[in-house]
Amino acid sequence: MSPKFGKKPKQEKPEASEAQEAEAQQPEAPQPEAQAPREAAASPAFGLPDPDPGSDSPAGPGSDSGSLPTPEVLPPVSTQTARATEPPLVREPETVPVISTPAEAIRALADGRHQQPHDLLGHHLEPAGLMIRAYRPFASSVAVVFQDGERVELQHEADGVWGGLRRDATQTQDYRLRVTYADGIEHEQDDPYRFAPTLGPIDLHLIGEGRHEQLWTVLGAHVRDYPGPMGNVVGTSFAVWAPRAQAVHVSGDFNGWDTRSHAMRLLGESGVWELFVPGVGDGTLYKFLVRGADGKVREKADPMARATELPPGRASSVVDSRHTWEDDAWMQRRAQTNPHTGPMSVYELHLGSWRQHHSYRDLAEHLVNYVQDLGFTHVELMPVMEHPYPPSWGYHVTSYYAPSARFGRPDDFRYLVDRLHQAGIGVILDWVPGHFATDPWALARFDGLPLYEHPDPRKGWHPEWGSYIFDFGRSQVRNFLVANAIYWLEEFHIDGLRVDGVASMLYLDYARKDGEWIPNIHGGHENLEAVGLLQEANATAYKRVPGIVTIAEESTSWPGVTKPTDTGGLGFGLKWNMGWMNDSLRYLKEDPIHRQYHHNLLTFSLVYAFSENYLLPISHDEVVHGKGSLLRKIPGSRYDQLATVRTFLAYLWSHPGKQLIFMGTEFAQEAEWADGRGLDWWLLDHAAHYRVHNLVKELNRVYRENPALWALDSDAAGFEWLNADDASWNTYSYLRFGTPDRKGPVVAVAVNFGGLARDPLRMGVPRAGRWQVLLDTSGFDEFGTPSQAGVVLDAQEQPADGQPYSVEVRVAALSAVYLVPVEEDAVEQGTKELEP
Secondary structure, three states: OOOEOOOOOOOOOOOOOOOEOOOOOOOOOOOHHHOOOOOOOOOOOOOOOOOOOOOOOOOOOOOOOOOOOOOOOOOOOOHHHHOOOOOOOOOOOOOOOOOOOHHHHHHHHHOOOOOOHHHHOEEEEEOOEEEEEEEOOOOOEEEEEEOOOOEEEEEEEEOOEEEEEEEOOOOOOOEEEEEEOOOOOEEEEOOHHHOOOOOOHHHHHHHHHOOOOOHHHOOEEEEEEEOOOOOOEEEEEEEEEOOOOOEEEEEEOOOOOOOOOOEOEEOOOOOEEEEEEEOOOOOOEEEEEEEOOOOOEEEEOOOOOOOEOOOOOOOEEOOOOOOOOOOHHHHHHHHOOOHHHOOOEEEEEOHHHHOOOOOHHHHHHHHHHHHHHHOOOEEEEOOOEEOOOHHHOOOOOOEEEEEOHHHOOHHHHHHHHHHHHHOOOEEEEEEOOOEEOOOOOOOOOOOOOOOOEOOOHHHHEEOOOOEEEEOOOOHHHHHHHHHHHHHHHHHOOOOEEEEOOHHHHHEOOOOOOOOOOOOOOOOOOEOHHHHHHHHHHHHHHHHHOOOOEEEEOOOOOOOOOOOOHHHOOOOOOEEEOHHHHHHHHHHHOOOOOOHHHHOHHHHOHHHHOOOOOEEEEEOHHHOOOOOOOOHHHOOOOHHHHHHHHHHHHHHHHHOOOEEEEEOOHHHOOOOOOOOOOOOOHHHHHOHHHHHHHHHHHHHHHHHHHOHHHOOOOOOHHHEEEEEEEEHHHOEEEEEEEOOOOOOOOEEEEEEEOOOOOEEEEEEEEOOOOEEEEEEEHHHHOOOOOOOOOOOEEEOEOOOEOOEOEEEEEEEOOOEEEEEEEOHHHHHHHOOOOOOO
């Protein structure tokens, strides 16, 4: 969740408290009467959202998980119907004047108001021959040289437009301009206005329908190479969606940031403006100048920019990827793997403060080696999308398609992902489709009116976070977001998206008082348009990119978050278990002598653990803004704090659900996280913290090698309590199974959060034979306390904890142990059910 000030209000069940921090100098919430009508666009017609985005797409993950009845989720509704209750909006856009003569066209071009500059400029066959016009307002002379060598001098017509006729020409030819300025030197230039559109009718149709799943391939800036009689032409095509703009120009360092020289054309009624500019290549900085519906010209970054200028610069950047991927083995394996039933141990990090001043390529060495050594299966990166304000941690985005330039170019980020994959580490990105930054040079009021944001502030303004909310019902905006999800998965080989702030998207009354929100057509507070977006994004992602995972940060009791879209679910693969996180951290804050009165905080999660596919997060939100680090949340001496951290980590790794910890937790960071400084790496020089680091490494090894700890995370058959009621000793014991018939792998776990050792603790086990201590956290203190790991225990035919056999094992104070059957004994004995 993004860092914003304050806390979220209570929803249908207690939510996770989240650090929240608004962008600097955010504007006040806009007022409804200041908006413009949705349907008053001069062009184009907007499509309606699919009434059931999941109906014709493959089901999302989780179709065979859990046994609860499928919850009913109201289907999305059409934009027209959903907005029937919205207030009328009053301001009309200005009328674009009709151009009927060449003189009017030249005047409109010079004034920066021409919507079809290619109708005036470039080459045009006329009855008298081939007419050439070029806009060169500072030239002293302009000529045209054709592919056959003929030269035609152009005459200045008016306002910087030069024209000339090649008489009797019956077909067009390749040509170049020869332009002389005050320097007296003749410069050869290509003409942007001699090229055909770079978007075809199918692309424009899909954009109009909001169904272009590879939107980034046609909008934005793309380097192109065209062969021709006078040689290959390399340049960049620019295309931007601004449906109510009166005119759009592109300017950049390629034209000295001239605001008039490169007018773009409007392609039919698509709302797309386009221009191919020869000679522009990788690294070129550019901006769009958008004359809005109100007649004002605004300097805008490209919404589809795939690279940006280094902040605080605001320009977009042309990028032409040259990266050669070397992760084929990973990608092939990923496509054949179900991540929801595989091991997933996630290391969450903030790139700017993991180690300060590291580039993507620096991280490709140091981060990769570090995470590989620790044995995590995945990293989760807090948003890498470009954002102007570093303390927003990336959750107030301005360029959704561009990796942050603070750490390098897009190919440098590809290199980091590639290296992680080669090391066997998956990559999850935080993705923020719920709201966006208010910076006036980015998405906000892009064509002079609300475009990406909903026009009514009761649905388009987030009062808690000081940001705009996307208009989820507008088909092109939904397309922008769905394509963005696919872009990161396909273009950067990302393995998963963790969707930020899902609860804020689902509820129309989120962080709003009575009277500040609009009910849906059923009178409820569910945001049906946002539901449709999430369903479409999940269904499309799972359809196009096999083997990926989508994860919801959803903190309420919304039903069916990880159920497939064709049964009414949202279609996510996993959901953050915020309830577990809140209860667990509340429990840790209690002194051991008082924990017996809060025993249910750790047992309650198993009441609902299999209702969704869960991931257990100890994330950045829990170690910032005065909450303290995990270590500092725990009472007692430093020895007790460290022992409790080790015990908690073993509990986390053995609880049903995937697991995630934030950077620094792996060595018991003392200070809470601050984005402006690096981690306290010096703590690794101290044995007490280094041994926690060693424990995390051992936990990941044990976890990967024992399918009982992950194969049935979302299936009740994978878990059984041994003793959930040992409150007086603050002890919990349970079994994890790797197969539904319970004849396969099994791990027995005992966790002692009390201040006294259990010596011995009799634990029930389901099988006879020998059981080996697989892990003992008491052996990871700084004093070299002997570990029981490797000790073999003989199961006795003495029933306990509802099991036919039992073992006696020592569980030290503030420690946890794992036991597994010795392999050859397990094969011979199998699992025995206790006779009733």
